[in-house]
Amino acid sequence: MNEARSESIRVLRCRGALSLALVVSYAAVSVAATHDYLAWNRTRWIAPGTLMQSGVSPNQIEGGYESNGWYLSNLKYKRVRKKIGWWVDDDEYIIASGLLSGYREVQRFDFQRWLPLADASVVVLHRVEPEAH
Numbered sequence: 510m511n512e513a514r515s516e517s518i519r520v521l522r523c524r525g526a527l528s529l530a531l532v533v534s535y536a537a538v539s540v541a542a543t544h545d546y547l548a549w550n551r552t553r554w555i556a557p558g559t560l561m562q563s564g565v566s567p568n569q570i571e572g573g574y575e576s577n578g579w580y581l582s583n584l585k586y587k588r589v590r591k592k593i594g595w596w597v598d599d600d601e602y603i604i605a606s607g608l609l610s611g612y613r614e615v616q617r618f619d620f621q622r623w624l625p626l627a628d629a630s631v632v633v634l635h636r637v638e639p640e641a642h
Contacts, residue, residue: 541623549606552620552631556604559616560633571600603634613637 557572557580567580581596589597603612612634619630 538624545622545624545629548620548622549629549631552618553604556616556618556631556633559618560602565602568598569601570604571597571602572604576604601636603636605632605634606630607632609634611637 553573554576557567557570557576560570561567570580571577572580577596581598583596586596602615603609605612606629608614614632615635616633617630618632619628622629
């Protein structure tokens with residue numbers, strides 16, 4: 510009987526240790542993911558601000574739903590199908606996480622991520638005018 514009880518205690522300890530390890534792992538990934546999201550979001554707000562400081566109108570910037578809504582919200586806005594997002598008058602500049610067809614990179618804002626253990630960036634893209642033939 511004593512051996513059975515001792516085995517039962519060992520099993521409970523192993524289960525407890527495994528449960529604790531899983532909770533700590535989930536917590537670590539959650540903290541890292543939150544850090545990465547907040548770092549990306551801070552950087553994403555710097556990019557349109559930098560463009561506007563250099564004289565670019567907010568109407569020329571597709572900075573994402575939040576940025577467009579903050580700078581350009583208009584209850585009478587009529588969405589244009591060929592534009593990427595809401596409240597976009599002219600998407601001459603786009604704030605993105607990478608290159609897009611028809612645009613060239615003009616500025617890059619790097620930020621540190623924890624999850625992939627690599628740096629990442631937000632880029633400012635400027636529309637490339639189609640070449641006339």
